[in-house]
Amino acid sequence: MIKPDDRHGHSESDDSAVIRRWLHRLVEPVVLFTVVALLVLGVIWGTTLNLVSMERAAADRTAMALVADTADTYEAQVVRALREIDTTLKLVRYSLDGRPAQEALEELRSRDMLPPELLFTVSVADARGNVIASSPEVDPSERNVAEYDYFQRAHEEEGMVVGLPRRNRGTGEWQLFFSRHAQVQDGGLAIIVAVSVHAGYFVSGYEPEVLGGDGILALLGNDGIFRVKRTGDVLTMGTPVDYAGVVGDGAVGGDATVKVNPWDETRRYTVARGLFEFPLTIVVGLSEEEHLAAAKQSERTYLWYATLASLMLLAVVTLLGRLSWRLQRSQTRIMEERVAHARRVEYLAFHDNLTGLPNRAYFTRLLTQGMQQSRRYGKRLALLFLDLDRFKAINDSLGHDAGDELLQEMGLRLNASVRESDIVARLGGDEFVVLLPEITDASQVTVVADKILAAVSLPFTLVAQEFRVTVSIGIALFPQDGEDEQTLMKHADVAMYHAKELGKNNAQFYSEKLSVDSLERLALESSMRKALENDEFRLFYQSKQDMFTGRVTGMEALLRWQHPDLGLIAPMQFIPLAEENGLIVPIGRWVFNTACRQNVEWQAQGFPPLSIAVNLSARQFLDDHLLQDIKNALNESGMAPELLELEITESMMMPDMPRTVRILKDLKRMGVRIAIDDFGTGYSSLSKLKEFPLDTIKIDGSFIQDLVHSAEDRSLTEAIIELGKSLSLTVVAEGVESIEQADYLRTHSCDQFQGFFINIPMPADEFEASVREQLLRLADDNPSD
């Protein structure tokens, strides 16, 4: 509740706000329903109770009126009856004059001047109480009336005597007696004239429809004795009562009052009115209970209806209330859902679904903000572009689920490597970006870059296996590497590519020179696409010789690009690019076809069957059409499959072992040979090595290089040779460049060697010439061949 004392010095707006708040609360369904329900209930019960009290009052009034009316009528009737009786008494008295009583009576009777015989008996008694005349005849047992009160009192009173009720000895009927004394006859003795009537006469007018079964119609003597009293059909005569108690101050014309009638303890609307001429009081009563019964009945009916209506109302209100509450709840829920949905949509618009990091759009905005801040406060800002190395390989070999896991984990590690104020975002694919606002020195960036490299270098567990991944990081600084967002991002991108070219798993700062390089790169890429059409690729061949005989056993086909403008481009400069943009596949196909065709051609020219080895790139290895391409090349050229050797690097095979084994088995089934290249440089476990269907193992040149001087390299080389031998593989040493190296290898049972010592890679015609020369030389040395 509002406490006025709490609001000293409030303004008008506070007041209206409070009022509005209360109105608001009022309109709430719960309150509204309750209020309305209470109002309606109030109306129902108010009306009902009003009706009830009105009924009561009406019934009360009716009773009063009824009793009053009845009393008026009764009074008149009683008075008339009494007067008639009195007149009869006087008449008889008069006609007695000088005649025998019986004669007088007979005459009166014959003239119809006596009241109906059916009801009235007129009698004359002498001084001693003997009935000397009567009409009609009295019962013999009633012949003497001396002891009756009406007889005795008649002598004393002047007016008509209203006697006490008596039971007729003969008929048993209760009768009332009225008497007067007649004038004293000669002899000095008085005569009494009397009229008797059956008691019920005075209450014969009782109407049950009016007075009910428990009303009262009575004639009460002023002496306090009821002459006759009737309730329903029951007549009682002679009941004594306390006169004052019954009549009270009810004088002539008294109103009805509700009181308990003492003779039967019934509450009645009672009129007790004394008659003017006679010592009698009429009592008219209407039972309160009886009269009000009907009213009470309809009262109960009203109350019952009101209760029913109330219950129905409560039920309806409860129902409505519940419905509206549910409605409100569902409305609230819908609103909440909408809000949540809108929030989600907004979130999704700005965040990457997989990692939860800000997406490109959001990042751009953040970058703009960051740059504005830096500009304002003269701070520097660093942008780090991150690219997962060989992400595609993992995604292709392990599946997209593993790739997603990797990206998610990546996001987490990146976030862990930076401060709270730094921003990590995912631009898409395997590209991430880190924004370092408020940098003072480039060395701070290096620290962060190293942290990231370290964090990423820890093994990842994908699809329940451990993998190692690396990133390439390109760094651009604001404001020196660009004044606007696009320039900054582009330069960071260039720096990242540079990092990739420099062997990956490192971070590089942007420099002007890189732009130039990248331009070159772009040019290279676009011309690479045309290179295949323009037949700019060449295969160079490098021979492999048997360690002992020195015979050429085979060759390795190496890809070169004869660019019209840039000259001969080494594989290292364009193969990574080809890998990335997928051109490696059609180029590889060209390589297969060309190599097979060339070999067959040489054989046709008289060369002995020589094996030809082709390098496979990771992308080629995982390509779906690899087998088909090789099959096509073999079929079209007609070369025997055993002459084709596919060189696969160690690190290419390890990621998805089952898949690698499958592919190798498929290849083996075709009849081609498999060689594991650059052996020793990868991270393969030796136990896994025996699972692969291999033919050759090629020791990486790095081991051969320092063979002479490094004991370590020697033992490693020996170990590899041993390994190859134990697995029944042909062991080839790469990069053999000195006789010492060759001697050593020969001593340790290496099978073949390859390197500049023997032959450098050379184009087809040169190679052909070189081989031919060798063959001749050997034929000369060994004429038996």
Next chain:
Amino acid sequence: MRLTSSILGLLLSLMVGIASAEVVVVVSVQNPVEALSQAELRDIYLGRMNRLPNGSAVTPLDQREGSAAHRTFYREYMAQTPAQIKAHWSRLIFTGRGQPPRSVADDSAMADAVAASPVALGYLDSAYLDSAQVGDRLRVVAID
């Protein structure tokens, strides 16, 4: 009350039969009436009707209360007990709504009174009727 008396009346009439030989209803020969229904007879004697169906006036006469003829008549034609009659006339007289029929002393007085008036209606002992010389002045009314 009325219901009780009607049932009682029916029972009595069933028990006793409609037209008993003891008391007969008579009018003057000057009176054209020859038959009345029992309902009409009752109404006349209870003061509810003071005109005959044909419109002419009728004055009922009673014999003295307590006489045999009176008792018989009221028992058999009216199917009323003396108490009922008394109560009936009590109410009517007290409330001023009627007067009971004039009563005559005996059969002889009844015969004289009825014969003398063209509007009178009475009853007497059939034995008297047979024996007396009044047969030519009176007509018996058939009550059904």
